Amino acid sequence: MKRLELFEMLKESAISLFVSVPDSTLKPLLNEVLSHDDPKYIACSREEEAIGIASGYYLAGKKAAVLMQNAGLGSSLGAIMSLVQLYQLPLLMIIGWRGDTIDDAPEHILMGKSTLSLLEQAGIKYQTIEGKEPIEDIRATIDEAYVMGSPIALVIRRGALE
Numbered sequence: 001m002k003r004l005e006l007f008e009m010l011k012e013s014a015i016s017l018f019v020s021v022p023d024s025t026l027k028p029l030l031n032e033v034l035s036h037d038d039p040k041y042i043a044c045s046r047e048e049e050a051i052g053i054a055s056g057y058y059l060a061g062k063k064a065a066v067l068m069q070n071a072g073l074g075s076s077l078g079a080i081m082s083l084v085q086l087y088q089l090p091l092l093m094i095i096g097w098r099g100d101t102i103d104d105a106p107e108h109i110l111m112g113k114s115t116l117s118l119l120e121q122a123g124i125k126y127q128t129i130e131g132k133e134p135i136e137d138i139r140a141t142i143d144e145a146y147v148m149g150s151p152i153a154l155v156i157r158r159g160a161l162e
Contacts, residue, residue, distance in 0.1 A: 003028040010142075068096070073153075085151065
């Protein structure tokens with residue numbers, strides 16, 4: 001999938017802020033975000049911080065996307081469940097999926113194998129992105145988060161973004 005195509009679709013979906021802990025899997029998208037003045041970008045040191053900022057942004061009437069590595073999903077589940085889910089806030093998470101195959105660094109393998117089941121156990125709907133999905137399917141997934149008032153994740157495999 002072309003990073004510009006995904007970026008433009010996110011802008012068309014009224015995403016006006018990207019908040020992230022930088023991740024190498026999402027580097028193509030992050031580079032696209034940083035090459036534009038709009039939408040805005042905020043770098044964070046922890047995923048929970050990014051989730052708090054995105055939630056506050058939604059409460060101010062605007063849409064944000066949180067970019068994170070799947071390891072950050074594990075550390076941020078408390079914030080997702082006690083803030084986002086409890087108060088039925090929509091939250092778009094774009095998650096770089098490390099460790100989904102055995103050809104990754106050893107520290108990513110266990111989390112990689114657990115990522116989708118963690119999302120399922122937390123009741124978070126997700127769509128995996130391999131790179132060939134129609135952009136309209138991804139847009140429909142994002143729109144659902146705002147209709148349902150719930151978190152949703154786009155889980156992007158390494159190499160899926162060009």
